Amino acid sequence: MSEERFDAIIVGGGLAGSAAAYTLAKAGLEVAVIERGTSCGSKNVTGGRLYTHSLRRLISDFEETAPLERKIVKERIVLMTEDSATTIEYGAEKLKDDSCASYAVLRAKFDPWLAEKAEEAGAFYITGIRVDKLLQKNGRVCGVIAGEDILEADVVVLADGVNSILAQQIGMKKELAPHQVAVGVKEVIGLDEKTVSERFGVNAGEGVACLVSGDPTGGSVGGGFLYTNKDSISIGTVVTLEHIGSGKGVKVPEMVERFKANAVIAPLLAGGELLEYSAHLVPEGGYSMVPELFWNGVLLVGDAAAFVISLGYTFRGMDFAIESGRLAAETILLAKEKNDFSAAGLSDYQAFLEHSFIMRDLRHYRNMPQFMDSPQMYKEIPALADEILGGMFVVDGSASPKLTTSVLSTVNRSVSLTELVNLGLKAYGAL
């Protein structure tokens, strides 16, 4: 690496890092992005559905060139037991509107596209290099250390993802706790494009997002996800680290096998070929997990800042990563005008975040992590749906009880009415 000094160094060429780099480079700043993978995206995993509102603000014509897999036009929520599945499907024309459009993406393809946009704007990418430490002088961060090399800058943006070891090293973040993060295990399964469209009942270019609660994790707090790509399916499970081993005691790598074997999922994958197996952590603590966001000469963005909300029926981290990257860049542009990169000079970041959807939504759903931590959500509720619907649709010639009697007796047996009411009230409070 050269002795050159940059206006800004960004650690991590994921979505948050490249959104920051793009914004800074476009404004004419000298910016370097350092990425440990051989190419951007080669270390990154998402579910993945990207809500595009923040990307549209960054690059309005992204749809013309971005590698988008399929536009999500159908939403499915599934309550799953070992041998049953209760599915709610929602489809609406408005899901296709530009204002709320969402697409399935694959990060090893999407991240290089965003990085290329930033490079075109003038950002300098250094890939295949791991930053080992932050360079600090006189109580402020002023660069990075990678092996023998030192690179200096006015400000460093930590876009290094959920583990953010660098933010931990300088004390901005504590070690992650097992209740704050979940591990996602994912498979990408290749199928031809026509088969994907036919199996999911969608037109070419359109797709389905499906979130699952219940059996995949064997009753542990977590769930399953499935997204349709152009000619593959992304499928996986997510489980909070704290709860691994609870419920039926299913090992993490077995969860995805369990999910794939479920009778409603297996036919969707038939004839498919495994293209990749991956795993990644997801911050799940919500608002209470957000660390110190800026300090002298340094800002945190994306997963490093724990900007993720997990609501059970949807997952959002990528739109937060892009927006926080852009806002960190806007903050740096102001700091450059003032020539003040101290914590005080960077404090506009907090105000920008407060006025954006990031802090608004994190605050709005601040009680969600506690609600999602209810084991009933993953065990009793799917079982309840199974018993009630099974009672309605299993016709074998024997005497059927009156529907109300059968529903009430089922409810009483699997979960007490008080528990159900409490869960409902908790949901009401969390939403």
Add this chain to the structure above:
Amino acid sequence: MAKMSVDDKLGVDRFLTDEGNPHILIDETYNDEKQINRVVMACPAGLYTYEDGKVSFNYEGCLECGTCRVLSSGKLIKSWSYPRGSKGIEFHQG
């Protein structure tokens, strides 16, 4: 789709292993069974095994998620870092 073992799944992935330079070190004398079993259950790549009171670990095949670090840093895990730049797992889908 036929059921696949974790090893077969890892066989589909691409790794640039940093030979002789493990990025995760474990304390082989660590003996809290409950803690060890948690890590064995949790590792998505199934890289930890615990047999006859002995824990073994192989860093090749690590997906670099950080799960073992969060669960057992300072206990079973002696040190954990990402592999050196450009080494380790290389995703082509993500």
